[in-house]
Amino acid sequence: MHVLPQLRKLEEKYSDVLAVIGVHSAKFDAEKSSENVRGAVRRYGIGHPVVNDTEFEIGKSYAVRVWPTLMFLDPSGKIIGRHEGEFPVDALDGVIGGMIAEHEPSGMFKRGRLDLQPELQTDSVLSFPGKITGDPDRDLLVISDSNHRRLLITDLDGRVEGVIGNGESPLAIGDQRGVFGELELNEPIFDNPQGVVIDNDTLYVADAGTHTIVKVDLISGIAETFAGTGEQSLYRHEGGCAQKVPLNSPYDLSLNDGILYIAMAGFHQLWTLDLTERSVEPSIGDGGEDIVDGLKESAQLAQPYGVEVSNNAVFFIDSETSALRVSAIAEEGRVVTLVGKGLFDFGDADGVGKDALFQHPQGLAVSNDTIYVADSYNNKIKSVAIGSLEVKTIAGSVTQGDKDGYSTISQFNEPAGLTVVGDRIYVADTNNHKVKVIELDSGEVYELEISGI
Numbered sequence: 001m002h003v004l005p006q007l008r009k010l011e012e013k014y015s016d017v018l019a020v021i022g023v024h025s026a027k028f029d030a031e032k033s034s035e036n037v038r039g040a041v042r043r044y045g046i047g048h049p050v051v052n053d054t055e056f057e058i059g060k061s062y063a064v065r066v067w068p069t070l071m072f073l074d075p076s077g078k079i080i081g082r083h084e085g086e087f088p089v090d091a092l093d094g095v096i097g098g099m100i101a102e103h104e105p106s107g108m109f110k111r112g113r114l115d116l117q118p119e120l121q122t123d124s125v126l127s128f129p130g131k132i133t134g135d136p137d138r139d140l141l142v143i144s145d146s147n148h149r150r151l152l153i154t155d156l157d158g159r160v161e162g163v164i165g166n167g168e169s170p171l172a173i174g175d176q177r178g179v180f181g182e183l184e185l186n187e188p189i190f191d192n193p194q195g196v197v198i199d200n201d202t203l204y205v206a207d208a209g210t211h212t213i214v215k216v217d218l219i220s221g222i223a224e225t226f227a228g229t230g231e232q233s234l235y236r237h238e239g240g241c242a243q244k245v246p247l248n249s250p251y252d253l254s255l256n257d258g259i260l261y262i263a264m265a266g267f268h269q270l271w272t273l274d275l276t277e278r279s280v281e282p283s284i285g286d287g288g289e290d291i292v293d294g295l296k297e298s299a300q301l302a303q304p305y306g307v308e309v310s311n312n313a314v315f316f317i318d319s320e321t322s323a324l325r326v327s328a329i330a331e332e333g334r335v336v337t338l339v340g341k342g343l344f345d346f347g348d349a350d351g352v353g354k355d356a357l358f359q360h361p362q363g364l365a366v367s368n369d370t371i372y373v374a375d376s377y378n379n380k381i382k383s384v385a386i387g388s389l390e391v392k393t394i395a396g397s398v399t400q401g402d403k404d405g406y407s408t409i410s411q412f413n414e415p416a417g418l419t420v421v422g423d424r425i426y427v428a429d430t431n432n433h434k435v436k437v438i439e440l441d442s443g444e445v446y447e448l449e450i451s452g453i
Contacts, residue, residue, distance in 0.1 A: 004044055011048065014096055016111040017104075022050040025059045025067070027320075028346060028360050030377035030400075036414075039431050043128045043147060047116065074099065075108035125450045126152075129428040130194045131252060131363065131417035132435060141426060142203065143435060144193045144417070151193055151205065151216075152450070156421060158435070160452040164203075164216055164223070165189040171210065182222045189214060189223045195252030195263065195307075195417075199275075204260055206250040213242070213250060213262070213273060227273055227280055236267055239281030247271075247280075252363070256309040256329070263304040263316060270304060270316060284314065284327055284335060291321040291342055292335075299335035301325075302343060305416075306374070310366040311386075317373065322346040322358040324373060324384060338389055348378045348398070356391035358382070363428070367420040374415040374427065381415065381427060381438060395425075395438050395445050402432045410445035412436065 011020055026032040034052045041050055053059055062071055065084065072081040072095065081095065103109060127147035134141045140161065143152040150165035168188035183189055191209025203216040204226065212228035226242065233246035248266030255261070260273040261283070269285035285301040292300035302320035309315075314327045323340020327333045339356050347357035363374035371384040372394075380396030393408060401411035415436070417428035425438040426448065435448040 004046065008047075010092060010096065013093070014100075015113055017100055017109065018096060019114060020048040022046065022048055023053050023058050024050055025053045025056050025064070027067075027344070028377050030359060030414075036431075039414075043431075045147075049116065072099070075103055075106075124433040125453060126433045126435070128430050128433065129417070129435065130192075130430060131196060132419050132426050132428045133196045133198060134419040134421035134426060135198050136421045138198075141419070141421075141435075142196045142198065143428065144196060144205075146192050146194065149188070149190045149193070149209075151190070151196065151203070152453070154450065154452075156424075158448045158450045160450065162218075163453065165193070169209070182224050185216065185221050185223060187223075189216075194250070195254075197253045197255045197260070199255055204253055204255070206253050206262065208249050208251055208265075211247045211249060211266075213247075213253070213260070226278070232266070236269075236282070236287040239271070240279060242273060242278045242280045245280050251304070252306045254307045254309045254314075261307050261309055261314060263307040265303045265305055265319075268301045268303060270301070270307060270314065284316075289320065289343075291318065291323055291325075291337060291340060293325075293337055295334055296327060296331075299327075306361070306363040308364055308366050315364060315366055315371060317361050317364050319360050319362055319376075322360055324358070324361070324364070324371065339384065339391060346377075348375075348380070350382070350391050350393055352391070353389040356384075356389075362416040363418050365418050365420045365425070372418055372420060372425055374418050376414050376416055376430075379412045379414060381412070381418065381425065394443070395427075400431075402429075402434070404436075404446045405444075407443035407445070410436075 024037050032054050037052045070083040074080050126145050130146040131144045139155050141154045145152050149167050153162040154160050164185045166186050169191045170188040190207045193205050194208050195206040197204050201218045205214040207214050210230050211232045213226045215226035216223045228247040231246045233248045250262050251265045252263040258275050262271040264271045268289045270283050272283040273280045284296045285299055288300040289302045290300040302318045304316050305319045306317035312329050316325055321340050321343055324338045327335045346359045349357040358375045359377035361373050362376040365372045369386045373382045375382050379400040380393050383392050383394050395407055395410050396412045397408050400413045403411035412429050413431035415427045416430040419426050423440045427436040429436045437448050438445050
């Protein structure tokens with residue numbers, strides 16, 4: 001998904017000569033479902049056809065070894081090039097331009113757009129909500145209504161008290177990079193808002209679509225780009241001035257003592273943002289995609305999608321390794337894996353520590369001595385006892401769906417975010433386009449009714 005913004009630029013520039021066909025080869029069991037693939041196409045606004053290569057037959061025929069791999073075919077179907085991994089637009093722009101210059105004089109292709117119509121988005125109050133956070137002192141929730149490109153502020157019973165963002169993308173503003181100065185809260189602000197933290201009357205938002213951290217002042221009603229340039233960085237770097245450093249798919253945030261911790265999924269790292277100095281830098285991980293414990297600077301992560309600081313420790317979710325991991329805040333702190341084994345080790349198993357298995361989890365919340373995990377591809381919410389590392393399923397069942405009820409009778413569809421407020425867990429049930437509530441005392445699961453909008 002991290003290459004889609006770059007690919008989209010090429011699709012738009014060469015829309016009358018370039019035909020893109022996506023070939024989906026599943027790593028996780030849940031990704032083999034064509035219905036799940038269809039949902040991902042809608043979620044990420046993919047405008048080209050996608051083939052679900054469930055048995056990896058197409059991948060093998062083209063000798064694909066890594067994700068992503070781009071194959072270049074000329075108008076006769078001959079393979080003339082390939083690229084493995086993420087890519088710079090400028091380099092591929094030159095390749096495609098050269099192909100056009102070479103083959104257009106031959107008359108082998110005709111210019112014209114393919115008549116393709118993307119599937120319509122779900123007509124619901126929420127559209128693929130990604131993350132959620134709560135503030136019990138203020139009786140409020142902040143919901144990342146990700147595909148509606150907005151935040152909803154509600155009370156704990158779902159009554160909407162404010163909307164931030166108007167549903168339009170800021171990518172069409174100014175220099176096309178999604179960077180803006182000051183905007184009113186009813187203007188285009190977000191492209192894919194995810195993690196949110198509340199700091200008194202200020203919100204900090206990880207906007208994965210513009211690769212920025214957005215600051216929202218609830219008193220003045222002004223939003224501004226606080227970190228990031230709006231460009232997706234394809235190269236790891238050492239940080240610097242927050243406004244000058246390009247980021248790569250920031251997905252979640254946690255605040256501790258004036259330091260914002262960022263789950264930088266595209267870099268396979270955790271970053272920190274000093275709110276006073278307004279500087280950013282890598283904090284955990286060397287950028288290699290793997291599950292390697294050890295010193296912060298040499299540890300390896302794999303698409304961290306969730307982060308929360310609690311009890312002088314940084315807890316985070318590595319989605320691609322289906323892992324829950326932790327590091328002490330202290331500079332000399334080491335990364336330790338609590339649940340998870342390897343890049344291709346996943347499943348659905350309760351147990352203790354590394355005897356337990358997740359499948360592509362995407363969110364977590366820490367409350368007292370318990371970590372709650374959104375085990376996304378298993379469609380479950382699980383608890384992890386910090387002391388014993390015992391993992392238990394507290395809600396959700398084997399079958400994905402949309403069903404309220406008691407505990408493991410209930411059903412979710414790829415939950416991605418959660419927050420604990422008192423005796424309730426609020427869950428962003430992403431593919432059901434809903435927020436669900438789990439009553440910890442009774443185990444009851446039900447939909448939060450969003451009203452007032």
